[in-house]
Amino acid sequence: MSGVPLERRGRNKESTMTTNMPQTMEELSEYVKYHDGVVTVGMARVRDCYGKERLGKYVREGISKELASHGICHYPANLPYNQFEQVRLVQMGTPVHDVIEASSKIGVPFDSKLRAIVSLDKEKVIQKIRELVGV
Numbered sequence: 046m047s048g049v050p051l052e053r054r055g056r057n058k059e060s061t062m063t064t065n066m067p068q069t070m071e072e073l074s075e076y077v078k079y080h081d082g083v084v085t086v087g088m089a090r091v092r093d094c095y096g097k098e099r100l101g102k103y104v105r106e107g108i109s110k111e112l113a114s115h116g117i118c119h120y121p122a123n124l125p126y127n128q129f130e131q132v133r134l135v136q137m138g139t140p141v142h143d144v145i146e147a148s149s150k151i152g153v154p155f156d157s158k159l160r161a162i163v164s165l166d167k168e169k170v171i172q173k174i175r176e177l178v179g180v
Contacts, residue, residue, distance in 0.1 A: 070094050073134070074115035082139035089128035100126045120145065 067073040073094045077084050088100060095111060097104045105124040112119055112134065120133040135142045140162075147158040 066090070067094055069096075070111050070115060074112075074117055077117055077134045077136050081141070082136035083133065083141045085131050085133045087128065088125050088130050088132055091124075091132060091134075092128060100124075100128060102126075118142065120149075 065072075067076045067090070073086075073091065091108055092098075092100050092104065095104065095108045097107075105126065109119065109124060116137050117134050118137050120135065124132060135145060143158070144162055147155045147162065
């Protein structure tokens with residue numbers, strides 16, 4: 046993907062990203078991967094990549110299935126029907142996905158997973174400090 050600015054419009058302020066606008070679901074999947082496995086986009090972009098003009102119930106269901114076939118999940122779990130709403134797309138199996146999944150589910154196993162994730166980050170920070178200080 047080249048360095049052409051991508052403008053993301055929605056209810057939030059405009060922001061600029063540096064890649065081409067995805068035009069297909071395959072390109073959208075690559076776009077998510079290019080951005081370290083997580084990106085927020087407007088539903089209009091997702092709908093356009095899917096090749097439809099409206100966001101009816103069956104189109105949203107189809108989008109969800111198509112994203113899953115590319116290893117991409119979305120938040121919220123129920124895709125918005127409004128084209129101006131935004132959706133977070135996450136590559137499944139990535140650290141970001143693990144954090145989101147663990148934090149969105151209730152239960153002891155998920156609490157343990159969150160603690161482990163936080164502990165790993167602390168360990169990495171401490172190790173990096175030691176490397177920089179030379180201890």
